[in-house]
Amino acid sequence: MIKSMNWKEIFPDFEPPLLLEMEHFAVINNFAEDDVLIDIGEPVVFVPLLLEGYVKIIREDKNDGEHLLYYLEKGAVCALSISCCFDHKKSEIKAIAETSGRVAKIPIGKMDEWMARFSGFRNFVLQSYNRRLQEMLVAIDSLAFLNLEERIVKYLRDKKQINNSRFIETTHQEMAADLNTSRVVVSRLLKKMEADKKIKINRKSIEFLD
DNA sequence: ACATTAAGTGATT
């Protein structure tokens, strides 16, 4: 179903022999919006490469709610899954499909092998790691240094970017969960932002006026 | 018409 043309397009630096092996060993899965791709505590047996779509990566504490860390985009590999894989650990995060899309699941054993044999693959993994680390810093910064209203603005900006639309389809409840706060507080701040002409609130969607 | 879900609000901590 997936031709090497597609692979080459998404992963331009992969060597042709690597692409051939990938087509053979990778398991392709389609997923729909809101699918839970992995949850906390589930064993990680594959390293997922995102072929299409966006995935929300969420850190969750059993008692203390959850927090959105960052989004994974097409052509990215989940850095956290790699570290989990190497140690045969269980997942530290929850991954939810922001949009529908496709993943290629790489068996753990192949990761070692391909990183050793293909410099294109090794560089890809390292770069991907790097990007995730950067995004993690951004997530920490926003938690540590931004107030809730600023975090909401950032949240809406990110979502706007991903969906490529100034109409953000979400509920106050969902935002509160992602930002680890309460719905009432989100509603109030959004109301204020609407009064300030920054956004327009509709039921189950928000229009971002930049 | 009734139930469910999303969002708004005042009062309190």
Next chain:
DNA sequence: AATCACTTAATGT
């Protein structure tokens, strides 16, 4: 900024 205890509004059956 969080929580409570509602109310109101929109949607689904």
